[in-house]
Amino acid sequence: NAGVTQTPKFQVLKTGQSMTLQCAQDMNHNSMYWYRQDPGMGLRLIYYSASEGTTDKGEVPNGYNVSRLNKREFSLRLESAAPSQTSVYFCASTEGGRGGAIYFGEGSWLTVV
Amino acid sequence: QKEVEQNSGPLSVPEGAIASLNCTYSDRGSQSFFWYRQYSGKSPELIMFIYSNGDKEDGRFTAQLNKASQYVSLLIRDSQPSDSATYLCAVMAAGGTSYGKLTFGQGTILTVHP
Numbered sequence: 017n018a019g020v021t022q023t024p025k026f027q028v029l030k031t032g033q034s035m036t037l038q039c040a041q042d043m044n045h046n047s048m049y050w051y052r053q054d055p056g057m058g059l060r061l062i063y064y065s066a067s068e069g070t071t072d073k074g075e076v077p078n079g080y081n082v083s084r085l086n087k088r089e090f091s092l093r094l095e096s097a098a099p100s101q102t103s104v105y106f107c108a109s110t111e112g113g114r115g116g117a118i119y120f121g122e123g124s125w126l127t128v129v
Numbered sequence: 130q131k132e133v134e135q136n137s138g139p140l141s142v143p144e145g146a147i148a149s150l151n152c153t154y155s156d157r158g159s160q161s162f163f164w165y166r167q168y169s170g171k172s173p174e175l176i177m178f179i180y181s182n183g184d185k186e187d188g189r190f191t192a193q194l195n196k197a198s199q200y201v202s203l204l205i206r207d208s209q210p211s212d213s214a215t216y217l218c219a220v221m222a223a224g225g226t227s228y229g230k231l232t233f234g235q236g237t238i239l240t241v242h243p
Contacts, residue, residue: 059173066228108231
């Protein structure tokens, strides 16, 4: 039972490089999320997809793009990485509706130098 | 005003005491409320969720929701050193343009000392 799978787990990028973080869930969930976590900042929402075919901006969308490829997969792309994007990124999913538990991936540690 | 705010902490309690964690939210239409625990270097893990006014108990944990005051809290009874972690409050929007939006507070660091 994989749950939410994120790849890669660790990545070092140079400023200006691009990369895509992949996320897949096998629970047939409707809603998926991307968060970043910096020390003392909690989890800040980057983008979310309430259902297949929709995506919406969260609190900190600048510098990121997302694709809800299908119901299972939700990718996060950094087009031109900046040192300010050094962070831990978490993908999450939930069935949606009231009280549905939210499941997290194990996180992706990204360093931009 | 932040959408979800938690008491700033850090919070330190002795073993066996009650730890009280608080959270306020700004969207009156929010429908679901979650408490997560996060250990350093790990992903958040769900403690419990609540969506009706009142109390919900699960073992040593009690979540309290007051929608009129836009306030949700988590009480941890008989605190143990293993409860030392960061606690995150999360709020799910109900509908409209924010349908499905899940917002977290900044977290409260709890330390339980023997």
